[in-house]
Every structure is written in C-alpha cells, then in structure tokens.
Amino acid sequence: MKKINLKKGFTLIEMIVSLGIFTVVALIAVGALLKVMDANRKAVNLKTAINNMNFTIESMSREMRMGNDFYLSNNPDDEVKKDYTKSPSSINPSTSWLLAFRSSIISTNDGKCNLIYAYRYTGTKLQKAQQTKCSDKIKSENFQDIIAPEIKLTLASIGLDKSPDIPDKVYFTFEGSTGLKVKDKTEFRVQSNITQRVMDKN
Numbered sequence: 001m002k003k004i005n006l007k008k009g010f011t012l013i014e015m016i017v018s019l020g021i022f023t024v025v026a027l028i029a030v031g032a033l034l035k036v037m038d039a040n041r042k043a044v045n046l047k048t049a050i051n052n053m054n055f056t057i058e059s060m061s062r063e064m065r066m067g068n069d070f071y072l073s074n075n076p077d078d079e080v081k082k083d084y085t086k087s088p089s090s091i092n093p094s095t096s097w098l099l100a101f102r103s104s105i106i107s108t109n110d111g112k113c114n115l116i117y118a119y120r121y122t123g124t125k126l127q128k129a130q131q132t133k134c135s136d137k138i139k140s141e142n143f144q145d146i147i148a149p150e151i152k153l154t155l156a157s158i159g160l161d162k163s164p165d166i167p168d169k170v171y172f173t174f175e176g177s178t179g180l181k182v183k184d185k186t187e188f189r190v191q192s193n194i195t196q197r198v199m200d201k202n
Contacts, residue, residue, distance in 0.1 A: 049178035066104035
C-alpha cells in the first residue's frame with residue numbers, strides 16, 4: 001500500500017505574494033519612521049535656534065536696559081569712539097548695522113568710566129564687542145559671534161527711539177533658519193523691544 005504524504009508546503013506563487021506584501025508593509029513602516037525622525041530633527045533644530053536666540057536677546061536686553069548713550073550706525077565697521085555723533089532713528093531690514101552704548105559696568109583701570117558695549121549685524125552674523133578699559137576703542141576685529149554657527153540670519157532690522165525726556169528704546173526683529181541640511185531647515189522670527197531703565201549719564 002502506497003503511503004500518502006500529508007505534509008504540504010507553500011507554492012512558489014504563495015511565497016512571491018507573501019514576500020511582496022511583506023516588502024510593501026516594510027517600506028511603509030520605514031517611510032513612516034523616516035518622517036518621524038525628520039520631524040524630530042526639525043523640532044530639535046527649532047528648539048536649539050529658539051533657545052540660542054532667546055539667550056542672546058535676554059543677554060542683550062539685560063545689558064541695554066541698564067545702559068545709556070545709545071548710538072546706532074548703518075556701518076558695522078564703524079570704530080566705536082567715546083564721543084558719539086547723532087545716530088539715525090532706525091536701520092532698514094536686511095542691512096548691516098552697529099549699535100553701541102555705555103554699559104552699567106564701571107572700569108577704574110585707566111580712569112573711571114562706564115565701559116562701552118557694541119553689537120553689530122554684518123548681513124549674516126550677529127556679533128558683540130566691548131571695552132576692557134576706558135581708553136580702548138572698539139574696532140572691527142574685536143567683534144565675536146554670539147549665536148551658534150548652524151543658525152543663519154537672513155534679516156535683522158533695528159530701531160532706536162531717542163525721544164526727548166523719555167528713556168531710550170531699542171526695538172529689533174531677527175529672521176533666519178537653522179539646520180545644516182535643506183531637508184532639516186527650519187525658519188524662525190523673533191521680535192523684541194528694550195526700554196532703558198536708567199537715564200543718568202557719566
């Protein structure tokens with residue numbers, strides 16, 4: 001009597017169909033995972049940019065609120081002297097500028113004075129320089145970057161209100177993007193107003 005083999009396997013067609021279905025499901029899952037990773041990368045980039053800009057603006061605000069003798073120039077390479085000339089009331093967006101002022105930090109190294117701090121926008125970079133003693137003149141080579149290199153500013157507008165009998169007021173807008181790769185690029189816009197707290201001038 002011939003023994004009947006009851007064990008059955010998959011046919012070639014069934015294997016091909018199963019493999020096709022598995023491949024489609026795997027591709028969909030991998031695509032979804034990549035999108036989640038891209039979204040997470042953009043969120044991290046945006047958080048980094050906002051935290052960096054917030055820290056920068058908070059630092060600028062703290063110094064400017066206690067400063068005086070504000071000076072605004074549309075030439076970022078101006079040599080900051082101890083005697084300021086009349087400055088314009090505002091600088092148009094996307095241009096370069098320099099903002100200088102006397103800080104609340106008093107130096108007694110070579111005479112007594114309030115040290116000068118200066119910020120500038122060169123068209124791509126936001127930078128800062130400051131005196132270390134009264135006789136110093138702030139020059140172009142003294143400026144250093146104050147935002148992370150992965151943050152690219154595309155616009156910076158600034159204004160200075162020096163109306164009589166009221167504290168000076170500085171207002172600015174920064175726009176830019178963060179992310180080294182095009183697909184990771186995230187744009188941001190930050191605005192702030194800073195009002196001088198003290199009006200006494202040395």
